[in-house]
Amino acid sequence: MKTKAIRSPYDYYLLFRQLEEHGKTIYGPKFLLHDVDRPVVIKLLAYFLQDEAIAAVEGIDLHKGILLTGKIGCGKTSLISLIRALAPESYRPHMISCRQISFEFSKIGYDVISRYSTEAFFPYTNVPKVHCFDDLGVEQTVNYWGNNCNVMGEILLSRYDLFISNKMITHVTTNLNSQELEEHYGNRLRSRMRAMFNLLPFHADSIDKRQ
Template sequence: MEKRKALSIREVTSTNVTLYDILKNDIQDIVTREKEKIEHQRLPLNLDFSEFRDLFILSGSYNFKRQNQQHDFVIDANNEFIIQQLYLYMKNDSSFDGDLNKGIMLQGKYGCGKTAILETYTLLHNHMILRFGIPIPLFTFIKSVNLQEQLMKQSIQSFTYKPLVIDEFGRESKTIQDYGNILRPISELLSVRLDIGATTHGTTNFTLETLASNDFYGGMIGDRLKMMFNFITLHGDSRRK
């Protein structure tokens, strides 16, 4: 804890200010600084939704083109609510339909467009940071299988603090044998990131109940997932052609 001024207990008792008041003010200052730190991690987004929507379509279409897909990104009745929620979340707007202090876990059927949406969100977010030199970290978009491979090659510390967007969450092996030891890299990483408040988003084909089952991460990690993520469902069938 930071100190405004180092005072001994004797000095405190010789003033009209109580020890309780001093400690309360110190803690309130710390809480305020933590809130400001969280707010500074969000983009100063001076755009209305129609402008954000147009930029999202352009960024999504670019994302398709770089993947050698010739169609454009389309916002329709199935995904417009999700795009709007991402806009409110990026603005840190209290009308967001969830908890702004949690990340977003986009869930839905195979092929319904979850990856395209959060990949586009990542591209647009990172472009704005780089374009205007905003002093906040870039998102790292990574599939859960690749993340697990990187955790085994490097360490959990390599991915502890950086903002992550974990694609296809739950598709990776939940345990790994390493010289007779059973390791759970993703579970360990999630626990550490929750404890330090690192920003984490993701996509998944599975419900929270399934992810919290013994066949996946189990009840303890499942309970942490509730604390980490706003689970938002993307409706609709596969868009793949």
């Protein structure tokens, strides 16, 4: 791997092996890190380990979040769930399904938006919580007392403001490409997402891990 020629405090070969073993424990003995996925795994490792040397070479901004994209079944959720465990607690994201958030909104309304934005701080501090919103785009526009709301769009816009003011970090996984994201959430949010995220796409040849 090209990372061998770069000074880093981490042994990425060993990390790959540890991730595979942990993946087998969690997801079963057939779990593998495929060669075609190695570039995105390296980037995720460098990010969550806050490895400045590798992140610089891979073009990763450690002050932004991660937008992990790829086709259905390529392993976005399982991979980021495994790697997040390596991160220091302050960088370790809480995983939450966008679909679950839409269900929460249908029950309790607009308080859900503040729950994941203006109220997403550790108690009695101004330290923001890191969230990873899983499967962005599968949620539906929700109706609450006759009012339709694009819940995730509003949450992400609010977290963008907090990214600017409080350095709040957000991660997202999605099956959607940039054009589909704009169709779902509008150009206003798409332009802010460029500022909020490092774009990490899975390779188009990445296989369906559910098979």
